[in-house]
Amino acid sequence: MKPVVLLAAVAAAVSLPSAASWSSARAAKPVVCAECVQANLQHLASDALRGRACGTEDEHAAAHFVADTLKRYKIAPAAGPDSYLAPVWLHTPTAAAPPKLTVTAGPDAVTLTQGQEMIALDPPVSADGPLVTVVDAKAAGDVKGKVVLYDSPIFDPPGVQALRQAGAVAVIAPANDPLLARWGQLAQRPPGRTRISGVESGRPPLGTLIYARAEAIAALRKLPPAQARLDAPQGPPRERTTYVVLGVLHGAAPDADRHAILLSAHYDHLGVRNGVIFHGANDDASGTAAVLEFARILGSGKTPRRTAYFALFGCEEEGGLAARAFMAHPPMALSDLAANLEFEMIGVDDPKHPGFLMLTGWDRSNLGPTLAEHGARIVPDPYPEQDFFARSDNYQLALKGVVAQTISAWPIPPTYHAASDDLAHVDLKLMDQVIGSMVAPVTWLLDSDFQPAWNPGKKP
Known part of the structure; x- marks a missing residue:
């Protein structure tokens, strides 16, 4: 799951549906192959695949493993004629030197360097403007063409965004503790967004965002009216490939x-x-092991009425890159997709709803409540302030109108984006339980004429 900069407080717990609401579905559901789930999970998370980083040979090996598994489970290829793999070509900027922000006021100057005093996210090759200090984003006045020192007493991402959208060349904001904890990781980010061949960025350019340490903010405060210049020289782009792995079971x-x-x-x-x-x-x-298990069960059973697609995306952790390519050139008409269920992080139990899964954007559509009525052990997302609905690959489809939501167990476990997210910290019994609870509802969905729909005013 894609990270955010700041984790907010946990929302209040939600009420859980009664066991009676899914007892009949449990009685009828096919048996989950626990050995299959475990074997697929163990291979994907093994030392041999070295964490499957975006665009690496390790990620490619994972993609080929997923494709081979779909074929073994009697799922037909759907990425092209006789192919499960759709390549996606990536072009990522590189830094010729660490970005620097130089602020000068007559003979006085303050210099901030990437990874030391500051972190500049997605900086342009160069930018400059007069430095102005803003304490309240709502009362900022005209900031177009200026470099804004946003000296807010609180950590205020919406205020920063508002200043960028108002035309600020750059916004300098104090770094909070979660940012400081990830300082080294953020410093290693490329100096700009990865470009996907054949895909428009779809994002209007905004002024760059700069987070600075407290001592750097204090030094900038002391300067008289000053001029600021950001320099981020780039080298040749880093060329990489990732894949969309796509299979299909055509309905009857x-x-x-x-x-x-x-x-x-x-x-x-x-x-x-x-x-x-x-x-x-x-x-x-x-989540990948779960989708593969659904493929095994559906591929070995009675052909459903509806067609089922199985999509496994690469480079989600760098911004949903393969999913964005899929959306730009889908192998089917998007209007032909009744719904998308994304499975993300279902291996660690959430103490807020033990034994259950959550569905992001629960109140946005009729899909979650209907699946729960048919046996799915899913509940509303108890972390609405985290906006998990927009932080996984489902969001790319949702923006195009498809009812697309993510199913997860605990989206912010202690192992999140940590070296401890290994096999020893995954609850296999939980995975078997929750996958099992989803089989009958998914099978019902594929055999029904139910039409998932956005609730009024909730379509993204």
Whole structure:
């Protein structure tokens, strides 16, 4: 799951549906192959795949493993003629030198360097403007063309965003403790967004965002009216490839392909950092193993009425890159997708709803409550302030109108994006339990004429 800069306080717990609401579905559901789930999870999260970092040979090996598994489970290829793999070509900027911000006021100057006094996120090659100090974003006045020192007494990402959208060349904000804890990781980010071949960015350019340490903010405060210049020289782009892995089980109904269900997950993770493998067992080998298990069950059973697609995306951790490519060039008409269920981080139990899964954006559509009525052990997302609905690959589809939501267990466990996200910290019994609870509802969905729909005013 893609990270955010600041984790907010946990919301109040939600009420859980009664066991009676899914007892009949449990009695009818096919048996989950616990050995299959475990074997697929163990391979994806093994030392051999070295954390499956975006665009690496390790991620490619994971993609080929997923494709081979879909073939073994009698799922047909859907990425192209006789192919499960759709390549996605990536072009990532590189830094020729660490970005620097130089602020001068007559003979006085303050210099901030990337990874030391500051972290500049997605900096342009160069930018400059007069430095102005703003304490309240709502009363900032005209900031267009200026470098804003946002000296707010609180950590205020919405205020920073508002200043950038108002035309500030750059916004300098104090770094909070969560940012400081990830300082080294953030300093290693490329100096700009990765470009995907054949895909428009879809994002209007904004002024760059600079987080600075407290001592740097204090030095800037002392300066008289000053001029600021940001320099971020770039080297040749880093060329990489990732894959969308796509399989299909065509339904039996004459119009099966026009009412398809897409089951998805992402198979990449963070790779190797400072010699340590970040295995990504929970994030998101667990979700990938779940989708593969649905493929095994559906591929070995009676053909459903609706068509089922199985999509596994690479490079989710760097901004949903493969999913964005999939959206730009889908192999089916998006209007033919009735719904998308993304499976993300289902291997660690959440103490707020033990034994249950959560569905992001629960109140946005009729999908979650209907699946719960048919046996799914899912509840509303108890962390609405985290906006998990927009932080996984489902969001790319939702923006195009498809009812697309993510199913997760605990989206902020202690192992999140940590080296401890390994096989030893995944609850296999929980995975078998929650996957098992979803089989009958997913099977019902594929055999029904139910139409998932956005609730009024809730379509993104």
